[in-house]
Amino acid sequence: VGAGAGAAGYFDLVVRGRVVGSGAPPIHAAVAISGGRIAAVGDREAGFEADEELDFGDCLVLPGVVDAHVHSGSAPGEGLEHATRAAAAGGVTTVADMPFDVGGTIASPEGLVRKAAVAEREALVDVALWAAVLPSGPVPAAELSAAGARGLALSTITVDPPRYPGVGEAQMQAAFAAAAAAGLPVAVHAEDEDLVFGGIAAERAAGRVDGLAHARSRPPESELLAVARCLRSARLTGVALHLTEITLEQSVTLAREARRGGADVTVETCPHYLLTDEDWLAEHGAAAKCNPPLRPRSDVEGLWRALAAGELCVASDHVAWPRERKSGGDVLAAAGGGPGVELMLPLMHDAVRARGLGVELLARVLAEAPARRLGLWPRKGGLRRGADADVVVLDPDAAWTVDHRRLHTPVDWSPYDGWEVRGRVVHVLARGETVCADGVVTAAPGRGQQL
Numbered sequence: 186v187g188a189g190a191g192a193a194g195y196f197d198l199v200v201r202g203r204v205v206g207s208g209a210p211p212i213h214a215a216v217a218i219s220g221g222r223i224a225a226v227g228d229r230e231a232g233f234e235a236d237e238e239l240d241f242g243d244c245l246v247l248p249g250v251v252d253a254h255v256h257s258g259s260a261p262g263e264g265l266e267h268a269t270r271a272a273a274a275g276g277v278t279t280v281a282d283m284p285f286d287v288g289g290t291i292a293s294p295e296g297l298v299r300k301a302a303v304a305e306r307e308a309l310v311d312v313a314l315w316a317a318v319l320p321s322g323p324v325p326a327a328e329l330s331a332a333g334a335r336g337l338a339l340s341t342i343t344v345d346p347p348r349y350p351g352v353g354e355a356q357m358q359a360a361f362a363a364a365a366a367a368g369l370p371v372a373v374h375a376e377d378e379d380l381v382f383g384g385i386a387a388e389r390a391a392g393r394v395d396g397l398a399h400a401r402s403r404p405p406e407s408e409l410l411a412v413a414r415c416l417r418s419a420r421l422t423g424v425a426l427h428l429t430e431i432t433l434e435q436s437v438t439l440a441r442e443a444r445r446g447g448a449d450v451t452v453e454t455c456p457h458y459l460l461t462d463e464d465w466l467a468e469h470g471a472a473a474k475c476n477p478p479l480r481p482r483s484d485v486e487g488l489w490r491a492l493a494a495g496e497l498c499v500a501s502d503h504v505a506w507p508r509e510r511k512s513g514g515d516v517l518a519a520a521g522g523g524p525g526v527e528l529m530l531p532l533m534h535d536a537v538r539a540r541g542l543g544v545e546l547l548a549r550v551l552a553e554a555p556a557r558r559l560g561l562w563p564r565k566g567g568l569r570r571g572a573d574a575d576v577v578v579l580d581p582d583a584a585w586t587v588d589h590r591r592l593h594t595p596v597d598w599s600p601y602d603g604w605e606v607r608g609r610v611v612h613v614l615a616r617g618e619t620v621c622a623d624g625v626v627t628a629a630p631g632r633g634q635q636l
């Protein structure tokens with residue numbers, strides 16, 4: 186048993202419950218915390234003494250979620266304070282924020298330093314920052330790393346220029362090489378621009394703007410082509426590649442083959458690709474639009490196979506578009522994505538359990554794997570001695586219904602309104618401090634740190 190501050194076996198706080206590691210089923214155990222870090226993990230009867238004890242009985246005690254993919258600045262009206270408040274409520278204790286901000290894409294060391302200052306002022310939980318790769322010009326990876334970037338992010342397809350530009354093949358390779366030299370991972374949104382733009386034009390020309398027009402405009406081939414090109418460049422440059430928003434088991438297979446060939450590649454998907462499908466898109470249209478689109482049920486099942494095999498990270502791709510950007514009859518004109526950082530853990534817990542998979546999968550795909558990719562492991566991502574005491578307690582049997590009015594994102598809708606969920610976040614600690622208790626966020630802006 187590791188000693189915390191003061192006498193051996195005496196700690197600031199002891200948390201008891203069914204503790205979830207990433208490799209084994211939950212066991213009744215005690216997590217001892219001192220100075221904001223995990224000082225020891227022992228069995229339930231461990232003689233830990235502490236100033237404060239929190240006994241959660243049969244509730245699950247999980248590592249705080251590391252959400253590697255949040256867009257707090259893409260939709261006007263959110264920002265890091267709102268995004269990290271929603272995160273705290275949902276058991277997300279580390280947010281990695283994307284750089285495609287409406288106030289200006291974060292692609293320079295100066296821009297990154299400015300955003301880091303905002304994070305230190307506004308954030309309720311810890312924040313890591315991605316920096317963008319622009320379509321042309323030098324990629325200052327070493328300078329961005331020195332300024333605090335945890336990685337670079339780019340898209341192979343133009344989404345919303347100049348805020349969210351697409352990057353061509355040569356610039357992508359240059360970015361990979363620069364990032365590899367600087368020791369930074371690169372997150373890539375992979376869709377083939379030529380195929381997608383052609384698909385959108387064809388749907389428009391035919392006058393089709395319903396939900397399935399979006400699916401047809403971005404077929405599986407557009408993801409697979411872009412993924413294959415990214416993997417080739419990754420092998421050429423030795424970069425740590427992180428493929429984001431992956432919707433297809435075939436993409437995971439390509440990544441696995443590249444890994445066997447020496448590539449350093451990880452694959453990320455999002456809850457919506459696991460929890461909903463193309464029928465949901467057909468039914469809900471703009472509200473269910475995301476890029477790439479929701480896929481047919483057979484692809485969703487393939488993605489679950491990859492998830493169960495431990496080959497994926499899961500991240501929210503949270504973006505707080507207001508309802509007016511997510512409604513109307515023209516799916517092709519609507520914004521892609523939606524709010525999700527607060528619901529990711531409870532929804533994924535419910536789905537994992539419904540499929541009979543062990544909850545330890547959650548610790549792996551929501552905490553350990555993304556923490557490793559962001560270079561934050563072992564400080565973040567696991568309930569281990571010496572790690573930050575980022576702990577989320579979830580009551581696995583509490584039943585509740587999603588209602589956007591009770592969530593913390595400042596928009597008047599949720600993709601999951603009306604969903605009945607089993608499993609509720611009841612307590613969240615971040616670096617040993619309670620940031621949310623019984624659904625009430627208790628942390629103040631400025632307590633989060635830039636990582």
Ligand SMILES: [Zn+2]
Pocket residue numbers: 254256283502
């Ligand atoms: Zn995204």
